[in-house]
Amino acid sequence: MKIHPLFVWSFLPALAAFVLICVALLCFSGCYTLKQGFILLGYLSKAVPLEKLSADSEERRFVELVRDIRRFSKEELGLKPNKNYTTYVSIDRDYLAAVVSAAQPDAFVPYEWRFPLVGAVPYKGFFKMEDARVEVEKLKKKELDVWIRGVDAFSALGWFKDPLYSYMKKYPTYRLSDLLIHEQLHATVYLAGQSQFNEELAEFVGGEGARLYMEKTFGGDSPEYRAMLDDKADSAAFVAFIRELIAELDAIYQGTLPREEKLGEKKRVIARAQERFAAEYEQRFRGEHYRFFSTMTINNAYLELYRLYYSGEDYLASFYERSGKDLRRLITAAASIKRVGKNGDPRTALEIALFGAEADAASGRGR
Numbered sequence: 369m370k371i372h373p374l375f376v377w378s379f380l381p382a383l384a385a386f387v388l389i390c391v392a393l394l395c396f397s398g399c400y401t402l403k404q405g406f407i408l409l410g411y412l413s414k415a416v417p418l419e420k421l422s423a424d425s426e427e428r429r430f431v432e433l434v435r436d437i438r439r440f441s442k443e444e445l446g447l448k449p450n451k452n453y454t455t456y457v458s459i460d461r462d463y464l465a466a467v468v469s470a471a472q473p474d475a476f477v478p479y480e481w482r483f484p485l486v487g488a489v490p491y492k493g494f495f496k497m498e499d500a501r502v503e504v505e506k507l508k509k510k511e512l513d514v515w516i517r518g519v520d521a522f523s524a525l526g527w528f529k530d531p532l533y534s535y536m537k538k539y540p541t542y543r544l545s546d547l548l549i550h551e552q553l554h555a556t557v558y559l560a561g562q563s564q565f566n567e568e569l570a571e572f573v574g575g576e577g578a579r580l581y582m583e584k585t586f587g588g589d590s591p592e593y594r595a596m597l598d599d600k601a602d603s604a605a606f607v608a609f610i611r612e613l614i615a616e617l618d619a620i621y622q623g624t625l626p627r628e629e630k631l632g633e634k635k636r637v638i639a640r641a642q643e644r645f646a647a648e649y650e651q652r653f654r655g656e657h658y659r660f661f662s663t664m665t666i667n668n669a670y671l672e673l674y675r676l677y678y679s680g681e682d683y684l685a686s687f688y689e690r691s692g693k694d695l696r697r698l699i700t701a702a703a704s705i706k707r708v709g710k711n712g713d714p715r716t717a718l719e720i721a722l723f724g725a726e727a728d729a730a731s732g733r734g735r
Contacts, residue, residue, distance in 0.1 A: 400492075401483070407495040415455035415531045430537045437545045440581050441552050445573075446696040448556040448703075452530040453548055462535040463518030465493040466500035470512040471668040474630045475621045476614070478672050479512055487561035490676060493522070515669035521551050530555070542596040545581045550574030557702045565714040567677050569702055572684040575600070576695055598654045605652045606661070610674045613641045617671070638666045683715055687722055698722065 418434065421427045434453055441447040469491045470479035478490040494500040500516055507514045520535070530551060536544060553570045579596065586592040620633050645652075646662035684698075691697050701721035708714045 403499070404493070404495055411457050411459070411495075412528065412531065415457045415529075417455055418532075421456060426537065433541065433544065434532060434548070436585075437548050437581060438552075440545075440584070441549055441577070444580070444584075444696070445549065445577055446699050447549070447552040450529070450552075450555060452552060452555060453532050455529055455531040456534070457531045458534045463520055464533060465495050465519055465522070466497045467491050467493045467517055467519050468500050468503045468507070469515045469517075469669045469673060470507045470510075471672045473511065473513045473668055474627050474634070476618060476668060476672060476675060478669075478676070479507065489563050490672070493519070513667035513669040515667065515673070517673075521547055522554075541585070541592065542578050542582055542599070546574045546578035549577035549581075553577075553699065556699065557705075559705065559708060559714055562708065562714050564676050568684060571677050572688075573695065573699060576688070580695065599657075602653045602655050602657060606658045607674065607678050609641075609645060609652065610671065611678070613638070613666075614671050614675060616641070617668075642666070687719065691722055 418431045421431060438453060442449045471477060472479075480488045480490050481492045482488050492503060494503065504514050504516055520533070521530070536547070539547070550570045550573065553573045554566065557569060558566055579600070582593050582596050616637055617634060620630055620637065623630070625633065642662045649659065649662070688695070688698055702718055704721050705714065705717045708717050
């Protein structure tokens with residue numbers, strides 16, 4: 369699962385600029401941002417241009433594929449041209465950062481952190497797993513449900529060049545194209561304080577953009593394209609199951625039971641859902657990617673991630689259909705939204721940007 373930016377820094381090689389950045393970060397948000405900034409800058413100092421990778425066949429194919437996806441993102445989708453993913457960092461693990469999320473145990477209410485420039489976000493990232501675990505223990509003392517996960521990328525919103533990481537060389541074409549398009553969308557469209565809209569849009573554009581790339585590259589009848597469709601079908605089936613579980617739990621949380629009874633019922637509902645998931649697995653899924661769910665520990669922090677990334681309303685798919693399945697048009701309209709305010713509705717703003725007076729009138733403002 370991808371993530372939107374938790375860290376916003378500008379990487380400048382000059383020593384004076386680096387010192388100024390560190391002082392500014394310390395003033396803004398203290399030791400956390402300063403420490404993460406130093407680690408990130410350490411990674412970026414190791415970045416090398418793609419042209420300098422060795423000439424072995426695996427790395428050559430990887431470089432050519434990245435360049436083609438970047439070209440497609442710019443020319444076909446209209447994503448912002450920049451220098452992202454033109455450099456490469458070797459790293460000794462298969463994820464970039466550990467990200468912590470939290471939520472109320474008896475309600476779908478996410479815990480939020482506030483950062484300069486990006487506003488409130490429902491997660492906090494760490495480049496060292498031990499730092500993430502310290503944060504987890506702090507949150508548990510507040511009696512929150514907590515979740516920790518590894519993420520493979522984030523966007524810096526153009527403040528510095530987002531690099532590729534060595535573990536990405538092993539990604540299949542669809543996953544790599546989805547990842548790069550998702551993160552390039554964040555570098556093209558970002559509304560401060562609108563985490564759910566930002567993530568839903570990036571998730572939709574990443575997935576559909578990658579599908580279009582696969583179709584153009586391999587053809588709609590190719591084994592590669594059919595395998596991608598199978599993976600997408602399994603992903604949709606899993607999200608649908610999670611939505612069912614969220615709806616069942618939310619009905620309990622919205623009810624009048626005492627808190628302790630809600631928590632007890634929550635455990636029973638999750639246990640029944642996992643039993644049903646295991647029993648119905650072959651009927652629901654084509655591959656083996658989701659078997660883990662029947663035995664993992666589930667809590668509201670985990671489920672809240674799916675509420676963030678997949679609201680269930682499918683308004684973006686609806687807008688996409690109405691626009692004639694023109695993904696470039698959808699992206700251009702979203703990029704034209706400059707600000708909606710803390711209590712504004714980015715969905716309405718996107719609809720108006722896409723469909724103009726028609727959407728304005730339908731919303732009641734055109735009269």
